[in-house]
Amino acid sequence: MKTLLLPALLLAGLRAAASTPPADTLATGPARPAPRAAGTSSERPWYRPTHLAVQTGGGLGMVAAGAGYEFAKGRLETDVLIGYVPKHYAGSTLSLASLKFLYSPFRLPVGEKFQVVPLTLGAYFSYTHGTLNDELKGQYASDYYWFSTDTRYGPLLGSRFTFLAPPVAATGQPRKVSVYYELGTNDLYLASWFNNQKGGLAFSQLLTLALGLKADF
Numbered sequence: 001m002k003t004l005l006l007p008a009l010l011l012a013g014l015r016a017a018a019s020t021p022p023a024d025t026l027a028t029g030p031a032r033p034a035p036r037a038a039g040t041s042s043e044r045p046w047y048r049p050t051h052l053a054v055q056t057g058g059g060l061g062m063v064a065a066g067a068g069y070e071f072a073k074g075r076l077e078t079d080v081l082i083g084y085v086p087k088h089y090a091g092s093t094l095s096l097a098s099l100k101f102l103y104s105p106f107r108l109p110v111g112e113k114f115q116v117v118p119l120t121l122g123a124y125f126s127y128t129h130g131t132l133n134d135e136l137k138g139q140y141a142s143d144y145y146w147f148s149t150d151t152r153y154g155p156l157l158g159s160r161f162t163f164l165a166p167p168v169a170a171t172g173q174p175r176k177v178s179v180y181y182e183l184g185t186n187d188l189y190l191a192s193w194f195n196n197q198k199g200g201l202a203f204s205q206l207l208t209l210a211l212g213l214k215a216d217f
């Protein structure tokens with residue numbers, strides 16, 4: 001009996017040892033990824049703007065500020081700006097709401113931390129509240145002005161210089177800070193130039209200049 005019991009115990013022990021993985025295998029096996037902490041998602045909500053912008057000039061206000069979105073890997077942008085002109089400079093206090101669409105076909109790297117965007121093309125639309133006689137109903141006939149006194153639109157052309165800042169530590173979102181200029185004109189300036197080419201407006205009088213700053217956040 002003892003002769004049969006001993007082999008049976010040895011066989012059971014060998015089977016148990018074979019079915020139990022080694023201790024070092026348990027310790028060094030592939031680890032499951034740790035759950036992402038709340039509030040650290042790298043995905044930006046669709047409604048959140050990608051950058052803030054502030055500029056002066058360009059026919060959009062002595063000072064204009066707002067936010068914007070980027071599309072197509074940064075080649076397309078749209079900005080929404082609110083501008084302001086003091087009464088001292090315009091005869092009445094002006095507030096402007098503007099929408100810009102911009103296209104930057106390519107970028108040129110300058111070292112590891114800088115970029116040059118040599119060409120930006122675009123267009124804008126703006127609405128001005130507070131123009132003189134705006135609130136005096138009936139003072140002029142509806143066809144007194146052949147042009148709109150509060151709505152402007154036109155083309156834009158510019159360039160920018162960009163600093164590539166370190167990404168946001170919590171989310172890994174890339175960041176950049178850009179300074180830019182834009183040359184523009186509008187429908188009223190162009191119509192006045194085409195109708196007064198003989199001794200009228202010089203081409204340089206058609207242009208507006210904007211200087212601005214954009215920063216990702």
